[in-house]
Each structure stands twice: as C-alpha cells, then as structure tokens.
Amino acid sequence: MKPNAAPAPTEKAAAKKRPLRFYLSIGFLIFSALLLIVLWLFQTVFLESFYKTVKTKQVQSCAYSLADYIDTDSFSRLVTEIEEQNSMVVGVYDTSDTEFICTYFSTAQYGFDSKISMNTVYDLYQNAVSNGGEHSTITQFKREERFFKPDEQKMREFNKEQTAASIDEFHQMHEPSLERPVSENLSYAKIVGSGDSERLLIVESEITPVNSVVGTLRIQLIIMTAIILILSIIIAVFLAKRIARPISETNEKAKSLAKQEYDITFENGEYREITELNATLTYAAGELKKVDKLQKELISNISHDLRTPLTMITGYAEVMQDLPGEMTAENLQIIIDETNRLNSLVTDLLDISRLQSNTADIKKAPFSLTKCIESIFARYTKLIENDGLIISFEHEEEVFVMGDELRITQVLYNLINNAINYIGDDKTVIVRQTVKDDRVRIEIIDHGEGISEENLKYIWDRYYRVTQEHRRAKIGTGLGLSIVKNILIAHDAEYGVESTLGEGSDFWFSLPIIPTDTEE
Missing domain, CATH: 1.10.287.130 (Signal transduction histidine kinase, dimerisation/phosphotransfer (DHp) domain)
Structure with missing residues (x-):
C-alpha cells in the first residue's frame, strides 16, 4: 500500500463507529444505573410488602411449632422463647363447646401492647374453618390496651351463636373503651385438634411502621447513588482503557501486514x-x-x-x-x-x-488403474533406452478404481517425472501397487537426495525446491506436485510423501477399490 493512499472503504466505515472504550464505559454505567434502580425499588417501593410477607411467614412458622407442642409441658417455655425472640403474643382458646374459653394467654411484655377482642377471636375461628384450619389477617389495635382475658363465668353465658350486635354489646359492657393511636398487628389463627380437644391457637405480632425507615433509607440511597455513580465512572474509564489499549496496539501493528511488512512480532497482551x-x-x-x-x-x-x-x-x-x-x-x-x-x-x-478454483472438469468413471500404469510405462521406453534409466512396476493383481482416468494419468506422469528429475545414482524408479483393506496404494520411489523433515510440508507447493537455486526440470514444468495435490484432493484421495535425506523419497496416494463386476 502506498503511504499516501486513500483509506479503504472498510477503514472509512470503521472511522464512523465509536471505539470499544466508549461501549465499555456506557455498558458499565448502564449496569450501575440498573443496579441502583433495583436497589431503590426494593428498599423503598417494595419494602413494606416484602416486610409483611416475611413477617407472615415468620408468624406462621412459630404457630406451626407451637401447635406441635401445645399438649406438652414444654409449651409455656416455647411460648416464652418465641415472645422473647420474635416479639409476639400467643393465645389459646377451647372451641370444643359452643362457648369459647381462653385457656392460655401471654402477658404481652415483649415488645408491644395488644388486645384481641372476642369479635376478632370469632372472626379468626370462622375464617380458619373456611380456609382448611388456618387463617391470617391484619388487624388494628389501640396501643395501650392489654391482651384481654374475659371473665369465664360471663363467657359461659355467651355463645358464638349470638348475633353480631349481641357480641358487640357484650364487649361494650365488659371491655374498657380507650381512644389511643392504632397500629397494625398480624394475627395468625390455626385450629389444633378436633372434636372435644379442638382448640384455636392465635399468634400475633406487631407490624412495625416502615415510613420512618423508608425516609432514612432514601437519604442513604441518595448518598450511595452519588458514590456508586462516581466510582462507576472511574472504574469504567479505567477498565475501558485497560481492555481497549492492547487491542488498539494490535490493530496498529496489524495494519503493517497490508503494507507487506511481515517482520513484526505481536507482543503478549495483559489478558x-x-x-x-x-x-x-x-x-x-x-x-x-x-x-x-x-x-x-x-x-x-x-x-x-x-x-x-x-x-x-x-x-x-x-x-x-x-x-x-x-x-x-x-x-x-x-x-x-x-x-x-x-x-x-x-x-x-x-x-x-x-483445480484450485474448483472449476476443473472431473469426470469420474470405473477404470483399471493397473492397465493405466502399464500404458504409461510403454511411453517411457525411448527415455529408458536413451538415458539408461530403470523404471519398474511391481504389482500382483489388477485393480479397478472410480475416478477421472485422464487426471489420474496426469498424477502418475507428474510423480514419475518428479522421481526422474531427482533420481539417484542407481538411475532406478520403482512404481509399486499394493492392496490393503479395500484400498489400493500407489508408491513412486526414487533413491535420490531425499527431503529433510522441515521441507516436507512445503513439497506440494508450486515451484518449491529444497534448494533455493532454480533449475530446469529434465521432464515436466516444475508445477507437477502442485497439480498432483489438487487432483488428488478433487478425488478425495489420501496422499503423502516419506523421505530421508541421502536415501530417497517415496511419494504415494491411495484410492478405494471398486469390485471388478462394476467395471464389467
């Protein structure tokens, strides 16, 4: 490429695109922004709903534990532990009779004041019956009222079949009426046992207002958002430069290849x-x-x-x-x-x-490979007589293959010519046909100067010579092995060369044999 040459169309198109560091920086900032949005949503918008969900699961778990120990001596100890650890109150009601009797109640001294009215008890019981034995609900209580233990004698005179108006009248008569600020409490009811041993277990816990907490979190989140965005910008710029720099360096060096400057080394990168x-x-x-x-x-x-x-x-x-x-x-x-x-x-x-562009006309048909070689030998008679060469054909049987006979003949001519061009002092070229595992292998062997191991992989290239000095071939044009390779590739044949310096070379190719009756 000339130094002052105009940029290629691909270079112009690349120049219009933004660099990698830009996309890395933007991507990192978008990720940070999304992370902050999710954090804001979970810490403010959804905080109350998550809190209530977790609280419900906690109360339900405690109720299940208490239900398993309700008839044991460990029940009171377990209630005390639950109240201390989770700030809950517990009540147990005998529901085996038409009258509900409170058989156990906690003192509500572990975190909040509560009172469960009999209206609430009956409602919880009815809802638990309707929902398969358990029910949870959020109720409101006046903060300074205590958990209510009704008078047992009066309770016997009142049963759950009374009307709602009668129930309200009963509580208005026997419960103090205090106007206090209300708070939300979560009540969970579970029916334990059945028949004469049926009881209603109620576990209740206060739902702490989260409004003040949300206000505090908002202030913290504002500060955190500013800090995270600043750190994100710094980290994004740093990472973008660190990742993009070695790619840019590699790109600049790679441009030298277009100028045919191949004596360059690409250094190891940082990743x-x-x-x-x-x-x-x-x-x-x-x-x-x-x-x-x-x-x-x-x-x-x-x-x-x-x-x-x-x-x-x-x-x-x-x-x-x-x-x-x-x-x-x-x-x-x-x-x-x-x-x-x-x-x-x-x-x-x-x-x-x-052949290299796959436009060569390859016409495959069954033919006798053995007779093809024999006919080639007949054409070398004059050369053998004039130069004193010895060309022998070793075979045991006639074999047929599927291929383009004219092209395979061209392969054989080129391999024999190559062997003659590099023939040894014995002036002998051997063509050997062997059959193994339904394949025929043709070898052209000379005892010339041989080929070194490092040169074998280049031997099929056009005009390749082991020595740099170009010499005119005795027979052929010097393009034979390249033609051989491409014809054999077109036939899906196996091919190769085995050589030892000072001992000669063995060029070979292999084709699948077809049954004789196919030819017939």
Whole structure:
C-alpha cells in the first residue's frame, strides 16, 4: 500500500463507529444505573410488602411449632422463647363447646401492647374453618390496651351463636373503651385438634411502621447513588482503557501486514484473549512472509521457464534465417520441442488455476488403474533406452478404481517425472501397487537426495525446491506436485510423501477399490 493512499472503504466505515472504550464505559454505567434502580425499588417501593410477607411467614412458622407442642409441658417455655425472640403474643382458646374459653394467654411484655377482642377471636375461628384450619389477617389495635382475658363465668353465658350486635354489646359492657393511636398487628389463627380437644391457637405480632425507615433509607440511597455513580465512572474509564489499549496496539501493528511488512512480532497482551490473538497474528505474519517469498520465487521461476524456451526458439530461428545451412531437421525439432514445452507450462498453469478454483472438469468413471500404469510405462521406453534409466512396476493383481482416468494419468506422469528429475545414482524408479483393506496404494520411489523433515510440508507447493537455486526440470514444468495435490484432493484421495535425506523419497496416494463386476 502506498503511504499516501486513500483509506479503504472498510477503514472509512470503521472511522464512523465509536471505539470499544466508549461501549465499555456506557455498558458499565448502564449496569450501575440498573443496579441502583433495583436497589431503590426494593428498599423503598417494595419494602413494606416484602416486610409483611416475611413477617407472615415468620408468624406462621412459630404457630406451626407451637401447635406441635401445645399438649406438652414444654409449651409455656416455647411460648416464652418465641415472645422473647420474635416479639409476639400467643393465645389459646377451647372451641370444643359452643362457648369459647381462653385457656392460655401471654402477658404481652415483649415488645408491644395488644388486645384481641372476642369479635376478632370469632372472626379468626370462622375464617380458619373456611380456609382448611388456618387463617391470617391484619388487624388494628389501640396501643395501650392489654391482651384481654374475659371473665369465664360471663363467657359461659355467651355463645358464638349470638348475633353480631349481641357480641358487640357484650364487649361494650365488659371491655374498657380507650381512644389511643392504632397500629397494625398480624394475627395468625390455626385450629389444633378436633372434636372435644379442638382448640384455636392465635399468634400475633406487631407490624412495625416502615415510613420512618423508608425516609432514612432514601437519604442513604441518595448518598450511595452519588458514590456508586462516581466510582462507576472511574472504574469504567479505567477498565475501558485497560481492555481497549492492547487491542488498539494490535490493530496498529496489524495494519503493517497490508503494507507487506511481515517482520513484526505481536507482543503478549495483559489478558488471555489478546495474548492468543497476538500469537495467531504473529503466526499469520510468519506464514504470509513465507507465502510472499514463495510468490516472488514463483514469478521468478515462471519467468525463467517462459524465457528459456522463448530464447531458444528465437535463437535457433535467427540462426536458421541468417545461415541457410542451419535449416536442418534437428534445429527444427528443437524449436518444436521448446514450443511444446512452452505450451505444457501454460497448460499446467491453467490446470492449477482451475483445480484450485474448483472449476476443473472431473469426470469420474470405473477404470483399471493397473492397465493405466502399464500404458504409461510403454511411453517411457525411448527415455529408458536413451538415458539408461530403470523404471519398474511391481504389482500382483489388477485393480479397478472410480475416478477421472485422464487426471489420474496426469498424477502418475507428474510423480514419475518428479522421481526422474531427482533420481539417484542407481538411475532406478520403482512404481509399486499394493492392496490393503479395500484400498489400493500407489508408491513412486526414487533413491535420490531425499527431503529433510522441515521441507516436507512445503513439497506440494508450486515451484518449491529444497534448494533455493532454480533449475530446469529434465521432464515436466516444475508445477507437477502442485497439480498432483489438487487432483488428488478433487478425488478425495489420501496422499503423502516419506523421505530421508541421502536415501530417497517415496511419494504415494491411495484410492478405494471398486469390485471388478462394476467395471464389467
């Protein structure tokens, strides 16, 4: 990229977006605001309802405990403990007869004054009967009145079948009437036992007014809100910078890759994700450097291979033009051979392009792989005779595979040509066919210079050479192994290379065998 080049469209679009630190700060502040809203709601708006709900559960739990011990000697001790710990009053009424008799009442000395009128007792009893044996309600009491223990003789003269007017008249006659401020008390009634042993257990507790508490909480919450918001802003800015800074540094370094500056190292970050990202980018930079180097070598090698036949064609043509005596069949054959070589190079380049873009026409059909190899061997007869090469084909049976015979033939030609280009002093190339587990494996073996372990993973690249010096192949164009790889990938074949320095190489591929009757 040129230094003064205009920003790419993606860079312009990115410039319009807000930075990561902005979203982190806003997100943290929104979270803090939501937290404060929830705190305000629970500490002010819903405080009274939550308090009453918890108080009801507490009174109910105490009533259940008392009901279990109502007929034991531990009942009085348990009542005392409950009153001391929970500020409650307890009353027990015998409801087995038409007249209610108070058999137990607390002294109400542990937190608040209370009085339960007989109207309330009867109402609680009726509601408990209607609701399966238990009932809770909130009632109002005058603060300075005491828990009422009615006169037993008068109670016997009065029964629950009297009218409501009679009940009110009775209480007006026998209860003091004092005008005092009222407070809310929670009364919980539970019927214990049945028949002659039926009793009504009443547990009552004062509901403390929360208005004054809410006022205090509001002042505290205002102070807390200011403190939390200030701290949130400070923490949000700090975290945003801490998180965004290494990402910004990585982004700036990554821009160098677009300028083909691959000699950069991304330092480890302050947290795992950025460390992993930097490690990946460092690895990618190294791979891009290798690809860039291979690309330059590829252009250089292709230029060399194109220039060589063109130079020879031009040179021989000029000689034949200037010197009539050089117009020989041998010189013409050289021009034809170099023209064919040039044509092969262009064809191979087109093949690689089509195979890598998945546009190559692969026509799969059953064919005899064994006969295909044998026909290739017949075409190497002249080369074997002229150069003294030994090419052998080892096989035990004929096998059939499913594939594009023309493309597989191209694979075999390229692998054999590669073996000849790097043949050893014994001038021997072995093609071996073995069958195992319904698959056929073809190996092309030479005893040449071999390939080191670190170079094996690059051997399938275009124009890759173990040594940096480019040399013209004896046979082929130098693109053969890249073509082989792409054809075998298109056939879903297994392939690879095994090599030892100084001992030679073994290139192989494997295809599934199809039954012979399929071919027939």
